[in-house]
Amino acid sequence: MKPADGCLRRRVVGLLTQKGFEASLCTSRWKNTRNHPGGKHEYVEMIASTMGRKKPIPYLIELEFRDQFEIAKACDEYRNLVARLPEYYVGKADYLNAIVGILCDAAKRSMKEKKIHMGPWRKRSFMQMKWSNCSERRSVDKSSCKSFPSSRQAHESCLHLSAAPALTVT
Template sequence: MDSLEENVFMFMDEQYYYSNESNVEELWWENNTDSEHSPDTTLYWESQVTLLQEILERYHLNGSKLRLDVGRIIKEVKDSDYCSCLNPFSSDCTTCLRRQVVSGLSDRGFSTNLCISKWGTTKKFPGGCHEYIEVIASTSTRKKKIHFLVELELREQFQIAKASENYQKLVSCLPEFYIGKPEYLTAIVRVMCNAAKKSMKEKKMHVGPWRKSSFMQMKWSGFNQTYNNGGHFAKASESYLRISGAHTPVIVT
């Protein structure tokens, strides 16, 4: 039987999944951006909602117990006074949040890393870096370690100014945070970046390079060691805060 990851990519292929540089995709948008409420535009957004929901359904089937446990810890931290830097200009310090979540996961027996992906400036993309969390667990039937990526700001990654109503609806379908294998996140990024481009073209707004799928995926490039960006490679993710659980290793069922 095909793995869930293979099924995700098979599903995307069946849905005529074009890359963000595809000429076919460019022609589609040029011919179908005259109105937010035209029949072709309505059909496009309906198909994107269906595609995203299918990906999320497959995502929720994989590692559901771990996701529930990690999700509970994240909510407990968010409900507490977690900011230790006392930044007066931030009412929601995500830097402190990530560190407290890593600490909370460790206290519950998870082997956890706080990671950062870094990439340099190129002619196509600005340089940058991004933090995320890695959780390492074992399966109940084998000794193989399973690596899960935890992104605490999933919805925020896809927020855009003056977004169309259809795009906002698509964003609202996303879970608040992501806990799972990187394959599903890659699929989500492709859907959302294509949809963001469509929304911005409808609003006659400039589409910045940081909205492209290839740029967004560099934020979690460490899970693929390096990310090939037209001959330029993002620096592999660094685990600069490694915390192993002091209790019995967590088992994924």
Template sequence: MSSSPRSKLRQEVNRIIRVAKEAGFCSCLKPSNGCSSCLRQRVVNLLTQKGFGAALCTSKWKKTKRFPGGKHEYVEMIASTIGSKKQIPYLIELEFREQFEIAKACDEYRNLVAQLPEFYIGKADYLNAIVGILCEAAKRSMKEKKIHMGPWRKRSFMQMKWSNTSERWSVDESSIKTSSLPSSRQEHESCFHFSAAAAVTVT
């Protein structure tokens, strides 16, 4: 039985990520701190070269009484369905498994995390479902180990990392400067879209 278009799409993106990891992708002055960011940039560049609509996104959130402030960077890719002009965003998280690793976890939780793919390539709603399952499992694990569960491990906090409800806008690759963005938008998620061919079509 042949693979579905979505499976083929994920396989192609996986291949592109592997190619990016094999190349000398780090161009920052501090590789120990910047390699992950450089890799995401390299993946976006390779995706656009292959004709995908790709974007480098940053989710940002302010500190509240419940959660610490923070930001998270990931990749977004746009695809459209056959027979429809509707564009579907696919999230690409290059450090997916690492997001859920806990040093002192029970065997059940460690086994669950071990089954996660190294990279996540899929829709936001599927990702939110996975996050819910993992966060509940983490809660049980910490209760079993009698360890306090930090707010950064809770489902609502984890989901903010890949929030898809904030404003987005497009800029040219040569003009990307966070400091030049309107201050009112710097508190929201930003997706820097690069020039590419029409979005890849899947079913």
């Protein structure tokens, strides 16, 4: 995680809550096991209420989606697949898990082709833990990020974010 990314996630949560959405910063944590190294991952979760449904729908927002799949010595097929990914992901967890599965299988083939060992942090089960094990949800207020923008700047930041390619799955 880059130092400014936590602040960016807090800004996104702040912007969503200002617009009336129920949004929180989620941190998933998992322990070190024989098969996977321990770790933690932050992402944004937004709850959408719909008129026709009784149960609200959670949406995940991953601001570093494409970055999660970068591999230094990937084969051309995998590199092209990752290049087609959006920079941001906005959608349901089920769809994200399906996309992660496809990409992890492609990464496995790429590493096999290049005769490179596939680290446990590249495997499907590890990657899916990042978004499926939220152990902490936090609301965000303006004071939680020193550089939280004014409302005019927040609107400009939102426009900047929406100008980048994103994958929205409903």
